[in-house]
Amino acid sequence: MSVTLQQQQQLAAAIRDGAEPAGLLAGDFALGLEVYRHAYRARLVAALTDNYTVLGRALGDAAFEALGRAYLDARPSRHPSIRWFGHELAAFMAEAGDDLVPHASLVDFATMDWALRGAFDAAEAPVLEMATLAALGPDDWASLVLHLHPSVQRVALAYAIEPAWRVLREWEPESGTDQPELPEPVPHPHTLLVWRQFGETHWRSLEPLEAALLQAVADQAPFALLCERAAAELGDAEAAAPAVIVALQRWLSDGLLRA
Known part of the structure; x- marks a missing residue:
């Protein structure tokens, strides 16, 4: 040296x-x-x-x-x-x-902040379009494997911090106004979805069914297995495929899937 x-x-x-x-x-x-x-x-x-x-x-x-x-x-x-x-x-x-x-809920504030920064900085990738799926034949759907966009993040939260997080995000302390009154974060274990679309970050809380389906997508499960997962969550085999289609339509609209 x-x-x-x-x-x-x-x-x-x-x-x-x-x-x-x-x-x-x-x-x-x-x-x-x-x-x-x-x-x-x-x-x-x-x-x-x-x-x-x-x-x-x-x-x-x-x-x-x-x-x-x-x-x-x-x-x-x-x-x-x-x-x-x-x-x-x-x-x-x-x-x-x-x-x-x-307060233990502050850990979730940190988790949410970091996830949003990560989604903003994530790599670019073309999103999956509805037209691509519309071109599939009936026999292609069972083995179809979907892929999450690089910006998509799913984080586990222990508290319902989202209402308080939103109030604080919209607050402008530089204006000289006092910190607004915050909704109390109550214990509520759930999954938060974070992603980027058109250069802006977005987030929403997930219901257990959608959280399970997105986990299956992350695990590279084929479409048939997504339906099986939905059937297990719902306890209703007949309602499974329609529920997956509804979720898929929203994912396409939000740009959660890559081509």
């Missing part, structure tokens, strides 16, 4: 991890490192604010900064792009104490 590379690594460790500098980086030069350390940490906390806008509003500036700094200490940034700093925040919050996470 060259001396220059070694010094670069020592400088990075001193700024990122607070390691004691050595060699040419020691002495009076070490005093200046505090400026870089502060700027580095502040920039990463600011990146968390960008990635978790609604969570930040739910917590408030001071509490969110404390959470961000605790997360940075526990899980330092290792990704070359600052965009991905914070990908483990929800998991970190699930294990944190009440001093950082005063």
